[in-house]
Every structure is written in C-alpha cells, then in structure tokens.
Amino acid sequence: MSTTLHPSFQPMFDIVLARNPGEPEFHQAVYEVMHSLAPLAEERPEYAQWSILQRVCEPERQIIFRVPWVTDAGQVEINRGFRVEFNSALGPYKGGLRFHPSVNLSIIKFLGFEQVFKNSLTGMPIGGGKGGSDFDPKGRSDNEVMRFCQSFMTELYRHLGEYTDVPAGDIGVGAREIGYLFGQYKRITNRYESGVLTGKGVSWGGSRARTEATGYGTVHFAEAMLGVHGEDFDDRTVVVSGSGNVAIYAVEKAQALGAKVIAMSDSSGYVVDETGIDLEVLKDVKEIHRGRVADYADAVGPRARVITSGSIWDVPCDIALPCATQNELDDTQAGTLVGNGVRLVAEGANMPCTPGAVSVLRDAGVLFAPGKASNAGGVATSALEMQQNASRDAWDFETTAGRLQEIMYDIHDTCLATAEEFGSPGDYVVGANLAGYIKVADAMVAMGVI
Numbered sequence: 001m002s003t004t005l006h007p008s009f010q011p012m013f014d015i016v017l018a019r020n021p022g023e024p025e026f027h028q029a030v031y032e033v034m035h036s037l038a039p040l041a042e043e044r045p046e047y048a049q050w051s052i053l054q055r056v057c058e059p060e061r062q063i064i065f066r067v068p069w070v071t072d073a074g075q076v077e078i079n080r081g082f083r084v085e086f087n088s089a090l091g092p093y094k095g096g097l098r099f100h101p102s103v104n105l106s107i108i109k110f111l112g113f114e115q116v117f118k119n120s121l122t123g124m125p126i127g128g129g130k131g132g133s134d135f136d137p138k139g140r141s142d143n144e145v146m147r148f149c150q151s152f153m154t155e156l157y158r159h160l161g162e163y164t165d166v167p168a169g170d171i172g173v174g175a176r177e178i179g180y181l182f183g184q185y186k187r188i189t190n191r192y193e194s195g196v197l198t199g200k201g202v203s204w205g206g207s208r209a210r211t212e213a214t215g216y217g218t219v220h221f222a223e224a225m226l227g228v229h230g231e232d233f234d235d236r237t238v239v240v241s242g243s244g245n246v247a248i249y250a251v252e253k254a255q256a257l258g259a260k261v262i263a264m265s266d267s268s269g270y271v272v273d274e275t276g277i278d279l280e281v282l283k284d285v286k287e288i289h290r291g292r293v294a295d296y297a298d299a300v301g302p303r304a305r306v307i308t309s310g311s312i313w314d315v316p317c318d319i320a321l322p323c324a325t326q327n328e329l330d331d332t333q334a335g336t337l338v339g340n341g342v343r344l345v346a347e348g349a350n351m352p353c354t355p356g357a358v359s360v361l362r363d364a365g366v367l368f369a370p371g372k373a374s375n376a377g378g379v380a381t382s383a384l385e386m387q388q389n390a391s392r393d394a395w396d397f398e399t400t401a402g403r404l405q406e407i408m409y410d411i412h413d414t415c416l417a418t419a420e421e422f423g424s425p426g427d428y429v430v431g432a433n434l435a436g437y438i439k440v441a442d443a444m445v446a447m448g449v450i
C-alpha cells in the first residue's frame, strides 16, 4: 500500500502542518485519516467544493485555561486545562477528559480528531471533542483530586451542556473524578443535568455496563473479525497492555470467551502469569487499592513474574490488545509480535500502534483493528447513558451490554463493507476512516458553511 497522500490532499496536509506546529500526535492522526480518504477525491467532488477536509481539520473551538488548586500541605499548584470542541455536525461534542502529566494541546487535538470519526461510526447522534489537563492524580489524596476537579469545572462548566458538550472519563479520569466534576457542575449551575457528563455512578444517573464498555467492545470487535475467518477467542493466548479501565474489562470479556490472558502492564513494567491473570486479584489491586502490577505479583505469589525492562510485546501471544496509551507499540515490537505468530491486534487504546507498526502488521497479514472502530464501545455506551438520562430511565445490565454488542458488530460490518466498496477489502483502517468521515462530511455539506 502507498504511504503517500493523494496529490489533491497533500497541500491540505501541508497547511495542517503549518497551522499546527509542534503537534506531532495531531499530525499523525490527520495523516492517517487523509491517507484513507483517497477514493473520495474522485468519487465525492462536492466535498472539495465545500472544503470539507480543511474544515474537518480545524477544531470548531479550542479552550485552554488555568487550573489553580491547593494541596493538602497548603501549596498552590497551577495546571493547564484543555477542551477541544472539534466537530458538532452529528450532535453535541462528546469525548473524554484525560488527566495525565503528558497532556498537551497536540494530544488533546489528536484525540478529539479521532473522536469525530469514532463517534460517527457508532451510529449515535454525537459530535467529537476531547479535553483534559496535565494534572497527575497519581499519589494525590482524594481531597486534592476533589479540589482539582472543582477548580477545573469552575472554568469548564460554561462551555458544557447536554446539548452542547458532554465530557466523560479517559486516562486518569474514572468514577471518582466524574463524581467530583458532576458535583461542581451541579452546584454552579443549580441544575441536575444528568446528560452533561457520562461515566456517572450507577446510583446517580450512570449507565450499567459503561465501566465495562470499552474493554468489552474491543473484544466484541475482535471476535467479529475472527468470526469472518471461522475463528474465535477460545483457547487463544492473549496479551493486554495497560491495567486500567479498558484493559481490565478487555481481560474480563476475553476470559469469558475462553481465552487465556497471560500478561498485563502499567507504566512501571509488566507482569507475566502463564496460568492466566487472576482478574479478581487484579481488580482488587487496581480498582480498590490503586496499586502497581508488582502488587499483583506479590498477591498471587511465584506463579507471576514482574519485568521492568524490555516490552510487553516480547511475550508470545495469538492476540494482542494494546489498551494503555498512544504510540506504545512500534514497528520493531510489531515485528516481534509477527515473529511470534500473532494472529490479531485490536486497539483498545487510542492510536497505540505507530504508523510503522500498523504497516508491519498489515504486510504480514495480521488482522488489525484500528482504535477508532474497536474502542468505540465506550462512547457508544456513553450515548446510551445520555439516552437513559433523557428518558429518566435506567436499563438493566443485560439490555445495555446487549446493545453494546450489537453496536460493535454493526461497526465491524460497516468497516468491512465500506472497505470492500472502496476497493480495499479486509482493510479495517480504510473502512473505519471512510465510513466515519463520509457521514460527518455529508452532514457538513447539508448544513452549509458554518
């Protein structure tokens, strides 16, 4: 496959580079989408006439703000807050908040850009956005996290609303943070506006199966891919990177389908447990005690070993699920996976595979699921949460998880059919980008120049 852009797109990409200097992750995400859109240059001339691609690459609104807060010791700390409202052609901006020291404008823009097409793929009426802060919740007390969240929301609330912009969680933002953020929004606005944030606690407006949704959805997507070839998860060996929300529930679903998950990681290293990860122990370490993978190994004893050098992708497996962070799997590591006979790689995280890694996997005939399709189950279930909030209803777990499964199979089928239609059969990257983009572009054409 060619690695160059269609000649009519190259000048637009050059403009993106010039207008957004020093934003490598954003450039990477834009290039990947533009690369897939080549067939549209001839087949949809109206998009060029309406400058759709140029407009899609320019966020509708970008908000950057100061977040001052006070530590338990009385020290004033300053962080930077971001919200990039990327595209609202299909509905209110929707996308998570990330609290991690690495957060900067480039990372939020790449995430927001990807979110636009991911949300389109879900078939739900949601636009795309993303936000966060360079605040690091690790090692902070609950009170410090609460004060930070309150300060963050004291600025952000004016930009939000159930018909305007609806954030959720992401790295470093889970149920605890969503609770503090929602509480402050409610206090400032004097409105119990459930639909303004998703990922809420189930007893106060959250959806059942939202916690599980991204991990479960990633495995459902991979299951559908294997199904096309008459294969499944049963007895397959799986490696999952990360050990946060997405990773834990990817493990749970993979195990439920008969797979053996033998390795997981966090930013301090990875743990290998050849007998299969004990999920109850892992949840206790990660969800209750906010511990490290080494604590998992301490808890299960000698059957597990912790490795703090090298890469989790050195561990031989049939199925690899990168569920930690962007660019965590490069071309060399992809080569190692291929050498060890990997059959499928499905992205649970956003853009965890570098472009080089994706090339290596595709050239070797490994089934590859891009994150904007395979991890869309989280945001799809967030839209189900909004639906329940709007109707003052609360569905049971089976109903919600069943809807999630249907949505993931639908996204899979849409990607496959679109790839086929545009001459790249079996290419889920091309299928996901084209299907996601066309829906957004058609809505933008319909709404005129705004």
Ligand code: NAP
Binding pocket: 169, 170, 171, 172, 173, 214, 241, 242, 243, 244, 245, 246, 247, 265, 266, 267, 268, 323, 324, 325, 326, 328, 348, 349, 350, 375, 376, 378, 379
């Ligand atoms: P999370 O609960 O905060 O967990 C993140 C996990 O990844 C942690 O185990 C973390 O380890 C690890 N990690 C983060 N940065 C790392 C790095 N630089 N090197 C190695 N490990 C690293 O976050 P999450 O919600 O699971 O999100 C994981 C990924 O899925 C992200 O790319 C996110 O954008 C994507 N995603 C999430 C959702 C969702 O619903 N949550 C939906 C779609 C996509 P430490 O604890 O050591 O930092």
